[in-house]
Amino acid sequence: MLFLDELPEFDRHVLEVLREPLESGRVTISRAASQAEFPARFQLVAAMNPCPCGYYGNPERCRCTPLEVRRYLNKLSGPFLDRIDMHVEVPPVPKEQLLNPRGQQEVGSAEVRQKVDMARDRQQQRGRLNHQLSPQEIQQHCALADADRQLLETALDKLGLSARACHRILRVARTIADLSQSDNIGRSHLLEALSYRRLERLQQALAF
Ligand SMILES: [Zn+2]
Known part of the structure; x- marks a missing residue:
């Protein structure tokens, strides 16, 4: 498993290079004289904030302009996102739940x-x-x-x-x-x- 925290902070080129192994499960490394192929089957899990400040969707706290949010999200290209099966939003845990975890039905x-x-x-x-x-x-x-x-x-x-x-x-x-x-x-x-x-x-x- 490959876990990338703060996904948009990675260099765009690094993320684009991941496209090949995500698709084929193999990685090709080319040097001047030769080329070698290695197995690279992994599960990619990544985390990111929805905007540079992290409070997108909360108008009282988020100070980002739509342009800033867009620039931030555009660091992830369409072809890269294509290769990720599931994008899930994780809302903040409500205070009551944080203080009373036993009240929840857990699987x-x-x-x-x-x-x-x-x-x-x-x-x-x-x-x-x-x-x-x-x-x-x-x-x-x-x-x-x-x-x-x-x-x-x-x-x-x-x-x-x-x-x-x-x-x-x-x-x-x-x-x-x-x-x-x-x-x-x-x-x-x-x-x-x-x-x-x-x-x-x-x-x-x-x-x-
Ligand atoms: Zn924000």
């Missing part, structure tokens, strides 16, 4: 593990894990009802998403369906997968 690790194991089994029975599905296999295993396909097309147009992002959304939707032990991808699975494209929605909202 234990053992329960989560059991669900994940069951979802992985379903994938292996199809022959491959979802993240390994080729475009042809996606057509076969990630079929959508007609109305849902139209919904996905509209969302792709609205967010300006690529074919690569579309495949990633379908693989995530397939996994959400597997987690709920469902043979077909339903509308709720698709909508949940689309909800994990938060950064593109934010970039879109700030485009001017």
